[in-house]
Amino acid sequence: MSEALCNRIVNRIETNGPMRFGDYMAMALYEPGLGYYVNGLHKFGQTGDFVTAPEQGQLFARALARQFDALAAQIGPDWTLLELGAGSGALTRDLLSNLDQPPARYLILDTSAALREIQAETLSVLPDELRSRVQWIATPPTEAFEGVTLANEVIDALPVSVFERADGTLFERAVTVRENRLAWARIEPATRLVEAVAALQSRLPETLREPYVSETCLELGGWIKTVTEPLSRGLALFIDYGYPRAEYYHRQRSGGTLVCHYRHRAHFDPFVWPGLTDISAFVDFSLAAEAGAEAGLELAGFTSQAGFLLALGAHEFVDQADDERERIRLAAELKRLILPAEMGEKFKVLGLARGLNGNIPGFDLASQHHRL
Template sequence: MSLPHPPEDLLALSQSLCNKMVDVISTNGPMPFDRFMTMALYEPGLGYYVNGLHKFGQAGDFVTAPEQGPIFAATVARQIDEVASELKGDWTLLELGAGSGALARDLLGALEQPPKRYLILEPSAPLREVQAETLRDLPEHLRARIGWLNSPPDEPFDGVIIANEVIDALAVKRFEITEDGLAELGVTIAGDRFDWTCITPGDRLQQAWQSIVNTLPQPLPFGYRSEICVDLPGWLDTVTHTLRRGVALMIDYGYPRHEYYLPERSDGTLVCHYRHRAHFDPFVWPGLTDLSAFVDFTAVAEAAVDCGLEVSGFTNQSGFLLSLDAHEIVEKAEDDATRLRLAGEFKRLAMPGEMGERFKVIGLTRGFDWPLSGFELMGQLHRL
């Protein structure tokens, strides 16, 4: 696919990041891919999420569900209101990775019972500034509830954790099935570009793969490449361990494990976004390109159980939105032009060929025994 060429100043930024990567590889040898992805996304001042360039919406590289319009947040708010009414009393909403702040703004505007505190755990300093700007026009009584965190709350809290398109941004390891067994994919230098190379798999990759391979319905062919997020269990524990009573909703593109590691998905799930074009080469313009991997939702469920959460619901985004009557928002539009706009948004969010099937929602609970309406119509826990 042909990509729009970046301007010279941005190419220079990407080149600075590449130079750092080359230094690391020249010193230490081939770089495990998760290290490459971490540098590509988070290298201070240069990585994609921390270099201060436009990411979201039409002027950026991709459009997330809350960026599409009001329907996503208004519908998620219905689910959160339901949880809040069972929690009773003061409760906290913790958003992980808030991007442009659109979900925070629209949730706070839509919730019937706003939380006492709306906390945003956002590692990117430039994105915190974007979020503050997005949230600036909220009424003072709502804005006063917002706070930013570097790490999850220390004190136990009752409430809701929400993460939309955050797990896909966690660095993944890549592997290849070879005749000699499992190999880890690393990044090396070939002439004036990066290239893949096989390296000895580290212990964490070996262990993670062992626990996966025995559960797959069929062996994978030689040459098969894919990803594993070995950081996922630790990350999930970190972000949920002070949730005392409540629900964590994680929404992302992904599959249950038996679909994730389908033999025909032989080059994995890595996906890169640059100016609304999706491509599959992570070595193109590091720092200017979003890099992500689909989420193995079975791994999320396993990690959740390991940190003492219950897996209370799993469905696709379409099922979640329809269960919460998202279509009513379209029907209740006050005029034809608004209805037309909302109908388009609803289609993009819910149609199977758009975001409706690719995106999944998992509901994790602790000390919370009430059913979650979002999983009522098309609950798919059995697929995990």
């Protein structure tokens, strides 16, 4: 699998010259039949490469369900939930099982056909009445809806461009072939990248030091606009690992934030086993919030995953456990979700709203929007 993808990448580089990193990441993750997210190999959970919050157990979904029930109370029973990048379908299943007021329509938009099949299998345990509310869609709905747009760990999988500042010059980092291996190369930066780096630099408190390597997602603004466009009233939630801009481009983070996962090991070499290794980048949440503002959404809140889940009372589920064994299991799950050294602080929640009056309970405890 990886060999076939490698050959395709190498052929393309030999024909066209060094490949921009964003194009390489897009091939490594999404090349039809071969890319990491589309090749049908197992990725999620203890036997895969990484464990996302919904894969830990039901606490994450149960807390989110409280947030969405509060919204459904405002919007009414005919609400829609659009989930982007549903992975194994665990979050879909557990949201539908735990919502007091399930959405009238639960739309899933996922670019991976292989994962869409796995999602359908995961949802087969649901009663027909709930399962029949789920529809898979290939593009965001053209008709407006009221409700929720949700993306957990999706933005980190959007291809990024890598830039390097050195010797007073801005370079774009590309992928070449050297001694029969994929390797980094410097090329002249694309105009869009030059503009994006200038824009981020103008919003930073100090000039980027040299040498400095980092990345930015040129597609993020367009993607957020597209996926939130149909939301006529409601909340868009983006949950992911990331930082506000000043922390993302801090002088000490001079090597960028690219991170790869293979069988629960994190490493930083995106050229190892393309197609078998997950490649991701942290999210610049300031950029995401600005994209939301450009798309006409209001900032509803920004906080850590720990702050969000605790505001929704995730800890109460531990005390409500049926027996001691379950209580211990839930306490361990909660710790993984909220402790600072686990997912609690690294993961953030960005809420963007349109036309809502009431407060958003998840941001009640510890809103950090001033950090954006």
